[in-house]
Amino acid sequence: MQFWAIQTLNSLALGGLLFLLSAGFSLIFGLMRIANLTHGALFMVGAYLGATLLRWVPNLWIVALLSGLIVAAFGFLLEKFILEKLKGNVFSQVLVTLGFAYIIADFCLVTWGGDPIPIPTPPSLQQPLRVAGLAFPAFRLAVVGIAVLAAIVLYLFIERTRIGAMIRAGVDDMEMARAVGIPVRRLFSIVFCLGAGLAGAGGVIGGPIMSAYPGLDADMLPLALIVVILGGVGSLVGAFVGSFITAFVYTFGVALFPQLAYVILFLPMIFVIAFRPRGLFGKFAA
Amino acid sequence: MTRKAGIAVLVALLAAFPFAAGEFYVNLASQVFIFAIFAASINLLLGYGGLPSLGHASYLGVAAYASALLTLKAGLANWAAAPLALIGTTLMACFFGLIALRATGLGFLMLTLALSQVLWGTAYRWIALTEGDNGLRGINRPAPFGVSLDDASHFYYFALAVTLLALWLMARFVASPFGAALRGTRDQPRRMAALGHDVWMVRWLTFVYAGFWGAVSGLLFVYYHKYIHPISLSLANSAEGLLAVIAGGSGTLAGPVVGAAIVMILKNYVSAYVERWNMLLGFVFVAIVVFMPEGVVPGLKRLWQRSRSRA
Numbered sequence: 001m002q003f004w005a006i007q008t009l010n011s012l013a014l015g016g017l018l019f020l021l022s023a024g025f026s027l028i029f030g031l032m033r034i035a036n037l038t039h040g041a042l043f044m045v046g047a048y049l050g051a052t053l054l055r056w057v058p059n060l061w062i063v064a065l066l067s068g069l070i071v072a073a074f075g076f077l078l079e080k081f082i083l084e085k086l087k088g089n090v091f092s093q094v095l096v097t098l099g100f101a102y103i104i105a106d107f108c109l110v111t112w113g114g115d116p117i118p119i120p121t122p123p124s125l126q127q128p129l130r131v132a133g134l135a136f137p138a139f140r141l142a143v144v145g146i147a148v149l150a151a152i153v154l155y156l157f158i159e160r161t162r163i164g165a166m167i168r169a170g171v172d173d174m175e176m177a178r179a180v181g182i183p184v185r186r187l188f189s190i191v192f193c194l195g196a197g198l199a200g201a202g203g204v205i206g207g208p209i210m211s212a213y214p215g216l217d218a219d220m221l222p223l224a225l226i227v228v229i230l231g232g233v234g235s236l237v238g239a240f241v242g243s244f245i246t247a248f249v250y251t252f253g254v255a256l257f258p259q260l261a262y263v264i265l266f267l268p269m270i271f272v273i274a275f276r277p278r279g280l281f282g283k284f285a286a
Numbered sequence: 287m288t289r290k291a292g293i294a295v296l297v298a299l300l301a302a303f304p305f306a307a308g309e310f311y312v313n314l315a316s317q318v319f320i321f322a323i324f325a326a327s328i329n330l331l332l333g334y335g336g337l338p339s340l341g342h343a344s345y346l347g348v349a350a351y352a353s354a355l356l357t358l359k360a361g362l363a364n365w366a367a368a369p370l371a372l373i374g375t376t377l378m379a380c381f382f383g384l385i386a387l388r389a390t391g392l393g394f395l396m397l398t399l400a401l402s403q404v405l406w407g408t409a410y411r412w413i414a415l416t417e418g419d420n421g422l423r424g425i426n427r428p429a430p431f432g433v434s435l436d437d438a439s440h441f442y443y444f445a446l447a448v449t450l451l452a453l454w455l456m457a458r459f460v461a462s463p464f465g466a467a468l469r470g471t472r473d474q475p476r477r478m479a480a481l482g483h484d485v486w487m488v489r490w491l492t493f494v495y496a497g498f499w500g501a502v503s504g505l506l507f508v509y510y511h512k513y514i515h516p517i518s519l520s521l522a523n524s525a526e527g528l529l530a531v532i533a534g535g536s537g538t539l540a541g542p543v544v545g546a547a548i549v550m551i552l553k554n555y556v557s558a559y560v561e562r563w564n565m566l567l568g569f570v571f572v573a574i575v576v577f578m579p580e581g582v583v584p585g586l587k588r589l590w591q592r593s594r595s596r597a
Contacts, residue, residue: 035392085576090392091338092575095532098340098525099571106565218521222403225396259414262407269400270385277388 005134007255013140013209015247016147020202021220022227023154023239024195030171030234030283031191034090037097038078040221041104042196046071046203047212048108051117060122064204071200072193079192084185101217109214119207139208146205150198151240158236167191171234172283223250226265230272232282241280300446304439312438318550319449320506325530325542326456327499332528333537334460335492336472337387338395340524341402344382345500347519348405349375350508354422355415364428364509372501379497383490390475390489402524409516421515425508435509445506452499457539459495468492526553526567533574535581544583 025039049067050060057063078100086092121139128135158164169177170187178184203212210216223246231242245268253264272279304312324346331337349371356367386397409416416422427435435441459465470478471485479485508514517523526549534545552570557563578585 029392033392035396082572082576089579092579094338094392094395095528095575096572099568099575102522102525102564102568102571104568106562106568109564110562218403221521222400222407225400225403229396229400259412260408261411262404265407266401266404273385273388273397277393 002134003255005136007251009136009140009144011248011251012244013143013247014251015244016143017202017206017209018223018227018243018247019147019151019240020198020205022224022231022243023151023236024191024198025224026228026231026234026236026239027158027167027171027191028195029228031167032083032093032188033174034083034093034097035225036192036195037094037221038101038104039195039199039224040217040219041101041108042071042075042199043203043206043220044212044217045074045104045108046200047119047207047210047216048112048117048203049200050204050207051112051119051212054119060119060204060208064201067204068197068201071203072197075196076189076193078196079189083192084188101221105214105217112212114214116211116213118211119204121208143205143209151236154236163187163190223265226269228279229269230279232279234283235279235281238279238281297450301443304442309438312442314550314554316438316442316445316510317554318547319445320503320510321527321530321550322543322546323449323452323499323506324503324527325534325546326453326539327496327503328527329531329536329538329542330456330459330492330496330499332531333541334465334468334472335489337390337489337493338392338528339386339398339496340395340521340528341382341386341398341400342496342500342527343519343521343523344398344402344405345375345379345497346504346507346523347409347514347516348378349501349504350514350518351409351416351422353505353508354425354514357426358422358424364426365430368428368505371505372498375501375504376494376498379494379500382497383493387486387489387493399521399524402519403521406516406519406521409519416516419516421513423513425512425514427509427512441510445510448502448506452502453539453543456499460539464488464491522564522567525571529567529571529574531581533570533578533581535583535585538581538583541581541583545581548582 021039021043025036028034028036046067049070050063053063053066054060057066078097082096082100083093086096125139125142127138129138129141130136156164158167166177166182167187167190169180169182170184174184203216227239227242227246229242230245231238231240246265249268250261250265253261257264300315303315307315324342327345328339328342331339331342352371352374353364353367356362356370357364360367362370382398382401386394386401389397410418412418427441429435430444433440435444460468467478467483467488470481470483471488475485478488504518507518530545530549531542532545533548534543535541549570552566553563556566574581
C-alpha cells in the first residue's frame with residue numbers, strides 16, 4: 001500500500017516538474033514553430049545555478065525565482081541575437097538550439113564538475129506528512145502544489161490577458177495575426193523568455209528530488225518531447241495532461257520494470273501517434 | 287579531366303594511402319569511411335527527401351549491438367551474425383518509419399529523436415542484455431576469406447571497399463527515377479501526389495533504405511572499435527552525423543563524405559589535445575548554420591565556378 005501511495009506521489013511530483021519544463025517547450029513550438037532543443041540544458045543549468053545560489057540565499061523558492069530569471073535572460077539573448085537572425089529558416093533555428101544545448105552542457109561540466117551536486121530539501125518540508133497511516137514526503141506534495149499553481153497562472157495569462165490572446169492568435173494563425181498588427185516579434189521574445197525561465201526555475205525546484213548532475217539535460221529532453229508529442233503542440237492543457245501521463249508511465253515503469261522503463265514510455269506515444277498525430281489537445285500536427 | 291577519371295585517380299590514391307601513412311592515420315581514415323557511410327545515409331533523408339532525421343544513430347547503434355550480442359551471447363560467427371543484424375535493423379527501420387512518417391518537417395525530427403532516445407535509454411538500463419554503462423567487450427573482427435582484419439591496413443581496405451560500394455549504390459539510388467521522385471516529394475509534395483505518386487510510400491522506402499545503410503555503418507563501427515557502448519545510440523552521435531551532412535553540403539553526393547572527414551579529423555585532433563569536444567561540436571554547429579548554411583562542397587563549387595568564369 002505504501003509502495004503504491006509513494007509511487008503515485010512520485011509520479012505527481014515528476015508530472016509537476018515535467019509541466020514546468022514542457023509548458024514552455026510547447027508554447028515555443030506552437031508560436032515559433034521550432035523545437036527548442038536547449039530546453040533540457042536550460043533545466044540543467046537552472047539546477048546548477050540553484051545549487052550555487054543556495055550558498056548565499058538560503059531559501060529554495062527565492063533561489064528558484066532568481067535562477068529562473070537568469071535563465072530567462074539567457075533565453076532572451078539567444079532568441080534576440082541568434083534565432084532572430086535566422087528567422088524564416090526553422091530547420092537552421094533548431095540546429096542552432098541543438099548546438100547551444102551542447103555548449104551549455106559542456107559549460108556546466110567545466111564549471112560545476114562531473115560529480116552530482118545535491119540540492120537540500122527546505123528544512124520546513126523535511127518532515128513527511130502522515131495521512132491514514134501512510135507517510136508522504138512533504139516536499140513532493142509542495143512540488144505538485146507549485147506546478148498546479150503555475151498551471152493556473154499560465155492558464156489565466158494565456159486565456160485572460162491581452163498578451164495571452166495575442167499568443168493564442170499567433171499559435172492559431174500566424175499570418176492573420178501579423179496582418180491585424182500583432183507584434184509577433186515581441187511575442188517570440190516573451191514566449192521564449194517565459195519558456196526558458198520556467199525550465200530554469202523547474203531545474204531548481206526539481207533539485208531536491210533529482211539533484212544537479214551531468215546528463216540531466218539528456219534525461220529531461222526526451223521526456224519533454226514525449227509530453228509534447230502526447231499532449232499536442234502549443235496547448236497548455238495538452239502539456240499539463242501529457243506531463244502527468246508521461247510521469248505516471250515513467251515512474252511506474254521504472255519501479256516495476258526498471259530495465260524496460262524507456263520502452264514502456266514509448267507505448268502511449270505510439271498509441272497517440274497512430275490514432276491522433278496532432279496529439280491529444282493539439283490544434284495541428286507538428 | 288572527366289569525372290570518371292577523377293574518381294579513378296581518387297580511388298588509386300586511397301588504395302595507396304596505407305603505404306604512405308602511419309597506422310594512426312590509416313585508422314583515422316577507416317573511421318572517416320565508416321562515418322561517411324553513416325552521413326551519406328542521413329543525407330538520403332535530409333538532402334534528397336527533405337526529412338530532417340535526428341535519430342539516425344538508432345540504426346548504427348542497433349546493428350552494432352545486434353552483431354555484438356549475436357556473436358557474444360548467441361555464439362554465432364560474424365558471417366552469420368552480420369546479415370541477421372542487418373535484416374533486424376532494417377525491419378526496425380520499417381517499423382520506425384511507420385511512426386516517424388506520420389509527420390514531416392520538425393514533427394519528423396521530434397519523432398525520430400524521441401524514438402532514438404528510447405533506444406538509448408533502454409541500452410543504458412537493460413543491463414542484463416547490454417551491460418549498460420560498461421558496454422560490451424570482447425568483440426572480434428570478421429576474417430573474410432581467411433584474412434584477419436585485426437591489422438590496421440587490412441581493415442582499411444575492407445572499410446574502403448564497403449564504403450565505395452555503399453556510396454556507389456546510394457549514388458545510383460539518387461540518380462534513379464525513384465531518386466527523382468524522391469526529390470520531387472521534397473520540393474513539391476502536393477504536385478507529386480497530384481501526378482499520381484504515392485508520396486508517403488516514396489518517403490517510407492527511402493527511410494528504410496537509409497536505415498539499412500545506417501546499419502551497415504554500424505557493423506563497420508562495431509568491427510572497428512571491437513566495443514559498443516550506449517553512447518553510440520545517443521543524440522550526440524545522431525547530431526554529429528547530421529553536422530557532417532550539413533557541414534559538407536546536404537543534397538550533394540560528395541558533401542557528406544567531406545563533412546564526415548571534417549568532423550572526424552576535428553574530433554580526433556581536438557580530443558587528443560583538449561577534453562572540450564562537446565563544446566566545440568556546439569560551436570561548429572552554430573558557426574556552420576549561421577555563416578555557411580549551404581555547406582563546404584556547394585560553397586567551394588560556387589567559388590570554383592566564379593573563378594572559371596572570370597578567367
